[in-house]
Amino acid sequence: MRYGLGSEVLRNISFELKPGSIHFLTGPSGAGKSSLMRLLFLAHRPSRGLVTMFGRDVVSLDRDELPSLRRRIGVVLQDFRLLDHLSAIENVMLPLKIAGGEDRIIRAQAEELLSWVGLADRMAARPPTLSGGEKQRLAIARAVIGQPDLLLADEPTGNVDPAMAERLMHLFLELNKLGTTTVIATHDMAWVERIGAPQLRLDRGELTTIAAPAGAGTGSSRHGA
Numbered sequence: 742m743r744y745g746l747g748s749e750v751l752r753n754i755s756f757e758l759k760p761g762s763i764h765f766l767t768g769p770s771g772a773g774k775s776s777l778m779r780l781l782f783l784a785h786r787p788s789r790g791l792v793t794m795f796g797r798d799v800v801s802l803d804r805d806e807l808p809s810l811r812r813r814i815g816v817v818l819q820d821f822r823l824l825d826h827l828s829a830i831e832n833v834m835l836p837l838k839i840a841g842g843e844d845r846i847i848r849a850q851a852e853e854l855l856s857w858v859g860l861a862d863r864m865a866a867r868p869p870t871l872s873g874g875e876k877q878r879l880a881i882a883r884a885v886i887g888q889p890d891l892l893l894a895d896e897p898t899g900n901v902d903p904a905m906a907e908r909l910m911h912l913f914l915e916l917n918k919l920g921t922t923t924v925i926a927t928h929d930m931a932w933v934e935r936i937g938a939p940q941l942r943l944d945r946g947e948l949t950t951i952a953a954p955a956g957a958g959t960g961s962s963r964h965g966a
Contacts, residue, residue, distance in 0.1 A: 743788045750776045754948045763917045765933045766926040768943035774926045778895050782816045815889035821880045823868040830864040833883045854882040874900040895926045
């Protein structure tokens with residue numbers, strides 16, 4: 742993958758995410774983690790090579806076919822991508838509203854999730870009035886509400902205190918147990934060692950897969966990516 746006419750920021754990369762697996766994406770700053778996340782979220786297409794997701798060759802898909810695939814992916818990027826004109830709870834409800842869910846049921850799910858991430862008293866607030874950590878937690882609630890087939894989280898515990906980081910990581914692990922394939926980009930090696938999931942380690946645009954320690958579990962199966 743390259744941006745414009747620049748040099749390749751990702752190269753010689755080949756890996757598979759097994760259905761229901763969980764991986765940590767690790768590596769130093771500038772290694773290409775956010776770029777790889779953007780490829781997985783279908784925000785960019787590779788400059789060369791093949792990306793197959795949910796059994797589809799996404800490189801050759803027509804642009805109007807991408808939204809239906811993106812709806813199967815929950816994503817937490819560092820720019821959050823919240824809609825400033827909507828309240829916190831409306832932001833969280835949006836993915837299921839687009840999918841045609843019943844408003845009453847969606848609202849109850851959104852309220853439960855916002856309480857879980859510590860935003861029970863901020864449901865009516867709009868993103869511009871929230872702190873960076875609150876926006877991050879709001880983005881996480883929105884990403885997981887639909888139990889996506891694939892969850893991508895870029896430094897999801899970077900702006901929260903240790904107690905909230907524990908709650909958020911528990912949320913990701915529970916979602917993974919329900920079958921969501923999960924990729925978490927992090928600099929926090931303590932979490933990597935504690936959970937014992939395999940690593941996708943990037944360094945200067947190239948990737949090395951590091952297997953999980955013996956005996957580590959990686960969740961159940963539902964759909965592949």
